[in-house]
Amino acid sequence: MNRQRRKFVQTASVVGAAVAAAGTGVLVPQRVLGAVPRTAFEAEDVSGALTNSLGSDQHTASDAIKLKAPDIAENGAVVPVTVSVDMDNVNAISIVAANNPSPLTSSYELSAAAEPYVSTRIKMGKTSDVIAVVKANGKLYSATKEVKVTIGGCGG
């Protein structure tokens, strides 16, 4: 009886390990393909947002990235942001508002035909740095700009 139970536990753990391995096997190719997991948008800090969207939070500032955003945004609900990059082999751009409850606003996966340029409008809860993080040749580069948000004239 006891021996049978031993055997059952052993088999179960082997099966469990196999299932776990298969599970990670399914997850890994997604990262390789560059699909941004939804957890990236649930991250509450910049580091988590970048690690989950681009695979790392190590980035170096670069002059080749032009980040256009207003100095002062009167309406935090609509902040126009434009990112243009003077680099080759750019395959992803992420736009992060550092002090937002979920800092990652958007992440763009670019094909070979796409120019390294993207423009959109983001929401900002309060005054914060806007960070454009660019993935080129497997490395991360960034540009940062502070945007002051004044909501309802309360200052910021």
Added chain:
Amino acid sequence: MASIKIRAKAKDGVTTVKTLMSHPMETGTRKDSKTGKNIPAHFITEVTAEHNGNKIMTANWGGGISKNPYMSFKFKGAAAGDTIRISWVDNQGKSDSQEEAIK
């Protein structure tokens, strides 16, 4: 339901695409002032752009994108008359797509 407006223009080999979508883009953390309850999250999670059937870019969005989103991007290798197709999917499983000829 045409929720997407597209303007695409080819110039010197580079096509600039500007697009506007009508969508509430609710983050899920905003409160309804009448009921005091949170308004359920409702935002676009993915926008795909295709040129003649080839994928140009995929935009992954969270609730941090403004209501009625605007997005602009550029790409190479298209000529006037080619088709650009934009499609979106939101967190409630709704989707829409629109095609437009490049000018």
